[in-house]
Amino acid sequence: MSDGKARSTDTGFDAFSFLARFAPLIFLLLLMLVFAIMEPRFLSSINLFNVMRQVSITGLLAIGMTFVILTAGIDLSIGSLLAFAGLVAAAVAKGGMQDRFTVGDETIGYGWQLAALAAIAVGLLGGLLQGVAITRLKVPAFVVTLGGMSVFRGAALLFAAGGPISGFQPDYTWWGQGRIFSVPVPVIIFLVLAVIAHVVLRYTRYGRQVYAVGGNPEAARLAGVNVNSVIASVYIIMGFFAGLGAFVLSARLNSAEAVAGTGYELTVIASVVIGGTSLFGGSGSIFGTVIGTLLIGVLLNGLVLMNVNSYVQQIIIGVIIVLAVAFDTFAKSRRKRA
Amino acid sequence: MVETGQTPPLLRMRGISKSFPGVRALDSVDFEVSAAEIHAFLGENGAGKSTLLKILSGAQPPDEGSIEFDGRSVRFVSPQEAQAAGIVTIYQEFTLAPDMTVAENVFIGREPGGRVFISYRDLEEQTAALCRRIGLERSPRALVRDLSVAEQQMVEIARALSMKSRLIVMDEPTSALSRAEVENLFAIIRNLKRDGIATIFVTHRLEEVFEICDSYTVLRDGRHVGRGKVAETDMDGIIRLMVGRDVGLLAAREESFNTGEPALEARNVSRRRKSTDSSAIELHDVSFRVNRGEILGLAGLVGAGRTETARALFGADIFDSGVIAVGGREIRVRSPRDAIASGIGLVPEDRKQQALFLALAIRTNLSIAAQDRISSMGVFISAAKEDALVEEYRRRLNIRMASPDQIVGNLSGGNQQKVVLARWLALRPQVLIVDEPTRGIDVGAKFEVHNLLVEMARSGIAIIVISSELPEVMALSDRIITMREGRITGEIMGRDATQEKLMRLMTLGQPQAA
Numbered sequence: 088m089s090d091g092k093a094r095s096t097d098t099g100f101d102a103f104s105f106l107a108r109f110a111p112l113i114f115l116l117l118l119m120l121v122f123a124i125m126e127p128r129f130l131s132s133i134n135l136f137n138v139m140r141q142v143s144i145t146g147l148l149a150i151g152m153t154f155v156i157l158t159a160g161i162d163l164s165i166g167s168l169l170a171f172a173g174l175v176a177a178a179v180a181k182g183g184m185q186d187r188f189t190v191g192d193e194t195i196g197y198g199w200q201l202a203a204l205a206a207i208a209v210g211l212l213g214g215l216l217q218g219v220a221i222t223r224l225k226v227p228a229f230v231v232t233l234g235g236m237s238v239f240r241g242a243a244l245l246f247a248a249g250g251p252i253s254g255f256q257p258d259y260t261w262w263g264q265g266r267i268f269s270v271p272v273p274v275i276i277f278l279v280l281a282v283i284a285h286v287v288l289r290y291t292r293y294g295r296q297v298y299a300v301g302g303n304p305e306a307a308r309l310a311g312v313n314v315n316s317v318i319a320s321v322y323i324i325m326g327f328f329a330g331l332g333a334f335v336l337s338a339r340l341n342s343a344e345a346v347a348g349t350g351y352e353l354t355v356i357a358s359v360v361i362g363g364t365s366l367f368g369g370s371g372s373i374f375g376t377v378i379g380t381l382l383i384g385v386l387l388n389g390l391v392l393m394n395v396n397s398y399v400q401q402i403i404i405g406v407i408i409v410l411a412v413a414f415d416t417f418a419k420s421r422r423k424r425a
Numbered sequence: 426m427v428e429t430g431q432t433p434p435l436l437r438m439r440g441i442s443k444s445f446p447g448v449r450a451l452d453s454v455d456f457e458v459s460a461a462e463i464h465a466f467l468g469e470n471g472a473g474k475s476t477l478l479k480i481l482s483g484a485q486p487p488d489e490g491s492i493e494f495d496g497r498s499v500r501f502v503s504p505q506e507a508q509a510a511g512i513v514t515i516y517q518e519f520t521l522a523p524d525m526t527v528a529e530n531v532f533i534g535r536e537p538g539g540r541v542f543i544s545y546r547d548l549e550e551q552t553a554a555l556c557r558r559i560g561l562e563r564s565p566r567a568l569v570r571d572l573s574v575a576e577q578q579m580v581e582i583a584r585a586l587s588m589k590s591r592l593i594v595m596d597e598p599t600s601a602l603s604r605a606e607v608e609n610l611f612a613i614i615r616n617l618k619r620d621g622i623a624t625i626f627v628t629h630r631l632e633e634v635f636e637i638c639d640s641y642t643v644l645r646d647g648r649h650v651g652r653g654k655v656a657e658t659d660m661d662g663i664i665r666l667m668v669g670r671d672v673g674l675l676a677a678r679e680e681s682f683n684t685g686e687p688a689l690e691a692r693n694v695s696r697r698r699k700s701t702d703s704s705a706i707e708l709h710d711v712s713f714r715v716n717r718g719e720i721l722g723l724a725g726l727v728g729a730g731r732t733e734t735a736r737a738l739f740g741a742d743i744f745d746s747g748v749i750a751v752g753g754r755e756i757r758v759r760s761p762r763d764a765i766a767s768g769i770g771l772v773p774e775d776r777k778q779q780a781l782f783l784a785l786a787i788r789t790n791l792s793i794a795a796q797d798r799i800s801s802m803g804v805f806i807s808a809a810k811e812d813a814l815v816e817e818y819r820r821r822l823n824i825r826m827a828s829p830d831q832i833v834g835n836l837s838g839g840n841q842q843k844v845v846l847a848r849w850l851a852l853r854p855q856v857l858i859v860d861e862p863t864r865g866i867d868v869g870a871k872f873e874v875h876n877l878l879v880e881m882a883r884s885g886i887a888i889i890v891i892s893s894e895l896p897e898v899m900a901l902s903d904r905i906i907t908m909r910e911g912r913i914t915g916e917i918m919g920r921d922a923t924q925e926k927l928m929r930l931m932t933l934g935q936p937q938a939a
Contacts, residue, residue, distance in 0.1 A: 290805050292796045299793050302782035309741055309779055310794040310848065311765040369784050 110414070111362050111378045115385065122389035129392055136271055142358075142384030143273035144336050145351060146377065149358040150277075150284045151328030153376045154321040156359050157288070158301040159368025160221070160228040162322060164235030165329045165355060166348035168213045171243040173333035176206035177252035177343035180259055199259040199338075206337075207330035213239060214326020218319030228322075236352070243345040251344035255337075263339025273335050278377075280328075285373040297321065301368030357408040358383050365415055383407075433496055435460040435623050436481075436512075436592060441490035443476055450476040453490070454649045456642055458592065461621045463614060465634040465655065467667060468644035472867075474627060477644070478594055481625075482514040483507035495591065513585035514594040517601075519577050521569045528552035528565035531584045555583040559613045575606035582613060586622075593617065594625040599633060600864065603726040604928075611637045630894065631660055643667055667868055678879060678919070681903050682718035687753060688887030689769065689856040690714045694737055694747030696911075706733045707911045708744065715856065715887045720878065722902030722919065723891045725931050730911035731891045732774055735858045739771040740764040751855060765794060768855035772845050772862060774891070776838070780845045783834035787826055788815050790833045790844050795851035818847035823873060839870020846877060857881065858889040863897060875901060895924045907931045 106113075122129040148165050155162045180202040196202075213235065220231045265272040288294035299307040300317045308314045337343040362379025364371025383404065390400050438456040442449070451473045458464045468474045479485040481492070483501030492499050494510055501507040504514070521530050528548045529536075537551065538544035552565035561579040569577060578598060585593050595614075599607045614624050614637060626638055634641060634655060642652040643666040651666040696708040708730050715721040725731045737744040740758040748755055756767045764771070773779035782790055792799050792811055799810040815829040822843040826836060833844060842862065849857055859878065863871040878901060882888050892898050898905055902919040907930035915930035 290808075292800055292804065292806055295789055295793065295796065295806060298785055298789065299782055302785050303778075305778065306780050306782060307793070309739075309761050309771060309773055311762045312793065313762060369782065 108363070111375060111382060115378055115382045118382065118385055118389065122385065122392070126389070126392045129389060134388070134392075136269070136274070138381070138384045138388045139274040139277075140271040140339075141388065142380050143271070143277040144332050144339075145354050145358060145383075146277045146380040147280060147328050147332040147335065148325075148351060148355045149362075149376045149380050150281055150373060151325035152355050152359045153284070153362075153364055153371060153373055154288075154297060154324045155228075156356070156364050156366060157297050157368060157371055158318055158321050159304075159366070160318065160321060161356070161366075162217070162228065162232045162235075162325050163352045164213070164217065164232040164239055165325065166351035167236045167239035167243065168210060168326065168329040169333040169336065169348035169351065170343075170345055171213070171239045171246065171333075172206040172209040172330045173337040173343035173347055174243055174246050174252060174345060175209045176202040176334050177255070177337050178246075179205040180255050181252060196256065199256065199262065202259065203262075203331075203334045206334040207327060210326040210328070210330020210333065211323055212326070213329065214323040215319070217326075218322035221322065222315040222319045240345070243347075247343075247345040251342050253342035255341055260338050260341050263335050263337070263341075273339060276331070276335060280331075281373055281377050288373060293317075293320075298369055301370075303369070353408070354383060354404065357404055357411070360408060360415070361411040363415070366412060432459070433493075434458060435462075435495060437493040438477070438481065439491050439493075441477065441480060441487045441492075443473075443480065443485070443488050450647050451480075451487075452647045454644065454647070456649070457652075458623050458625060459640075460591070460623055461618050462640060463618055463624045463626055463638045465638035465641040466625050466627050466644075467631075467634070467641055467663065468867075472644040472667075473647040474644055475596075476647075478514060478596065478625075478627070481507070481512060482594065483512075508588050508590070511589060511591035512594065513588055513590040513592075515578070515581045515585065515596065515598065517597050519581055521577055521580060523570040524568060526566050526568060527556070527561075527563055527572070527580055527583075530569055530580055531555060531565075531587050533584075535587070551587070552583065555586055558586065559583060559616070560609070573606075574601045575603075575609065578602070578610065579613070582617075586617075590622065592623045592625065594627075596627045597865070598626070599628060599630060603728065605726070607633070631663060634663065635660070664868055678900065678903075682882045682885070683716050683903050684718045684885065686717045687714050688717045688719075688751065689738070689889075690748075690750040690753075691734075691738060692748040692750070694734070694744050694749065696733065696737060696742070696744040706730050708733055708737060709912045711737075711747070711908075711911070711913055713906055713913065713916075715889055717855070717885050717887050718882050719903050720882050720888045720890060720901050720919075722898035722905035723889055723908065724895065724898050724905055724927050725908035728910075729908040729931065731908055732860055733911070734908070735771060735860050735889065735891060738764070739769055739858060741771065741773075765852065765854075768853075770794075770849035770852055770854040770857045772842075772849060772857070772859040774860035774864065776841055776845060776865070780848075781833050781841060784832060786830045787824075787833050787836075787844060788812075788829040791815055791818060791829075791847050792851065794848050798851060814851060818850060821850075822847050822877060837867070837870070839866040839873070842866050842870065842874060843877075846874070850881070854886060856887045856889070858891070860891045861893065862890065863892070863894075895927055898922075899924070899927070 128134055152162060180196045180199060182196040217231050217235050220226055221228050262272055267275060288297060296307070296312050296317050299312055300314050304314050336347060358379040359376050360366060361382055362371070362375030362377070364375055386403070387400055390403070434457040436458040438454070441451055441454045443451040454473070454477060456477060466474055476485070480487045483504045483506050486502065494512065499510060501510070522533065531552050532548055536543040537547035549565040556563060556565065559579055559582055561576060561583065563572065563576060569580060572580065598610060602610060617624060628634065638655050640652065640654050641663065643650050643663065645667060692712050694708055694711040698707050706728060711734050723731045723734065733742065736742040738749060738758070740760045740763050743759065749758055750756065751767045751769065756763070758764050777783060788811055792814055796806070799806055799814055801807040812829060818824065819826060824840050824843045824847065826840065833841060836844065862878065863874050866874070878888055878890065890898060890901050899919060899922045905917050905919060905922055905927065906913055907915045907927060909931055917926060917930070
């Protein structure tokens with residue numbers, strides 16, 4: 088009970104906690120330095136924008152995942168939901184399923200606006216269903232979204248009937264392939280939404296409640312926070328990002344297919360965790376998630392430039408996620424003792 | 426000095442120092458315990474008790490100093506080593522596996538039998554013998570989950586005995602026990618003493634020191650400030666050592682701020698046991714009223730239904746029937762949000778589990794219930810308004826903190842409790858229910874919390890105080906109602922109350938007058 092040591096962090100500078108806080112950023116810069124030395128092409132602006140564009144989709148998903156993980160939740164269904172939402176968007180853009188392979192102006196579609204809305208609507212609905220299952224049926228998020236992973240993938244396969252839907256109007260593909268002042272559009276979308284999400288989490292009542300629910304759900308309930316609404320809301324937010332990510336991905340690839348986004352959940356959860364958000368809830372930030380996302384992107388890009396086998400890349404990502412959580416746990420126990 | 430000269434003490438810690446970044450937790454502390462002695466180890470929160478006990482139990486190494494146990498110089502690097510030497514620590518949070526049996530828990534890691542298989546017959550026979558020795562009337566095969574807190578504590582003691590311990594450290598063993606259970610624990614400790622086993626007894630209830638302990642050691646701010654025989658001192662003497670000043674503790678209140686206007690009324694609130702939760706306590710037709718500016722004490726032994734009443738009024742638990750009215754108007758309370766909207770606040774009994782976000786900043790902890798007061802445009806949090814709010818309550822409640830962004834988990838227990846109180850004050854409630862407001866906080870902070878509650882009553886808030894410490898209830902309350910087994914059993918004015926009268930109402934349980 089009595090803790091003479093408890094006041095340690097009031098006074099004095101703790102080098103370790105400073106390091107722990109900025110570890111992802113420091114690691115990112117080190118990694119970039121190493122790659123720059125080993126492979127000069129790495130630092131070219133073309134390559135750096137390339138990295139950014141590659142991570143922008145998983146980055147969007149990682150923003151949503153940060154909300155989820157802050158409440159000590161998890162969402163494994165995002166890759167499947169993204170595939171399903173992407174197919175729906177593509178079908179809307181093509182005006183149905185008949186013209187799935189036709190390319191060109193003769194296609195009668197509904198325009199990118201409706202397509203994007205459809206993708207986001209599918210994402211929101213998927214998130215809502217899972218959020219309700221978690222809060223009303225009291226099924227753990229892990230189980231609900233593991234189920235969702237299978238349900239949405241099945242729905243995507245059923246919807247696509249086995250084949251991709253490709254060939255959109257230029258104003259559709261601009262969202263994935265276009266540039267504004269040489270900055271890829273997906274990168275801009277990612278960064279704008281990251282800023283908005285940062286503001287929501289840091290400076291709004293809702294953001295506070297997300298941290299509170301993740302930090303101690305019972306205390307949040309007894310302080311008058313509507314815990315179930317907050318929990319359901321983060322899955323809906325996750326769904327929004329899955330839908331948006333689906334639209335941008337289909338625009339970039341000029342195609343939507345049922346196997347899109349396979350394995351994204353791992354990359355996305357890794358980005359969030361590497362960025363310092365605790366899987367136990369209540370601590371983390373969008374800034375960290377952006378850094379974590381870039382870190383994974385830089386790592387993969389550097390490995391590609393150095394001709395490392397893509398299967399090896401998977402192994403490396405897997406190891407890194409475990410190390411990141413181990414580091415988090417270590418830093419916590421250290422903070423507790425110090 | 427307790428040194429008698431003839432026999433060396435069982436335990437002698439000398440010049441123990443320990444520093445953590447930014448703080449010197451222990452500064453050359455000496456600590457001695459004789460064989461078969463019951464030794465009170467006292468100090469406010471933050472005095473360094475836990476750190477010293479961790480060093481003693483091998484959980485942490487000291488920076489400096491030496492430890493002698495049973496005449497030999499020792500240096501434990503793990504709890505296992507300390508246990509092997511005969512020092513066992515029983516923490517407040519038990520280290521039992523709830524889904525294993527009593528016997529398995531007692532001998533966990535040291536099961537009798539061969540290299541591979543456990544001999545369940547030996548295991549259960551040995552456990553049964555230990556249980557008889559300490560009076561635990563439970564089968565060795567009972568699941569720990571089904572035991573009461575007091576019984577689980579006895580399992581911990583049985584485990585300590587099974588390790589042939591010579592010194593048992595008990596960290597606040599009585600804080601979760603009812604009076605009868607405390608008596609029973611004390612009987613066990615006296616028996617251990619007869620068998621030559623020494624006990625280090627950490628408690629915040631000073632009266633217990635005089636009831637059971639032979640000698641005492643007091644720490645303050647990481648330094649050893651006094652030790653001696655309990656028989657040669659008194660309560661004031663020990664409090665003076667602990668706080669380093671005279672404290673007019675628990676002086677009965679002179680003025681009353683009871684306005685006579687009803688603030689909260691409960692009528693026939695009842696709650697039946699659900700089949701899913703067989704351990705839940707029932708409430709039977711609980712009816713009472715508390716006025717604006719009045720402090721109402723709710724007294725009862727553990728399990729009497731005090732906390733359950735508070736949680737029902739606050740909407741934390743659903744009750745089956747009955748009516749609650751605030752300011753004369755009936756309200757529907759289905760959740761804490763409903764209660765808060767009606768002006769009811771609750772400071773729950775378990776600060777860390779039920780009130781605080783330990784890893785989050787003070788500002789978040791303080792303002793979470795009163796976000797309306799610090800928001801701009803209904804959506805955003807205004808940093809300026811929030812800073813002003815935190816500063817207002819830091820000053821009013823004398824919260825000792827470095828900045829609003831400091832993590833709440835790093836504050837002392839007393840300051841944490843003030844943050845929780847500030848959270849509710851910021852909401853400007855009409856009724857505030859405080860459940861064990863001073864549990865686990867030091868004497869100085871306790872005094873401040875008491876003054877604060879009185880100040881709140883003065884400002885017109887109706888306050889319901891639940892406390893296991895009768896002197897606290899008596900000192901604070903205008904009026905006290907007693908409960909037993911989910912029923913109200915009596916009512917007494919604060920100025921007429923004595924511990925004996927209250928204890929009679931709490932234990933005999935005369936039915937409530939209609």
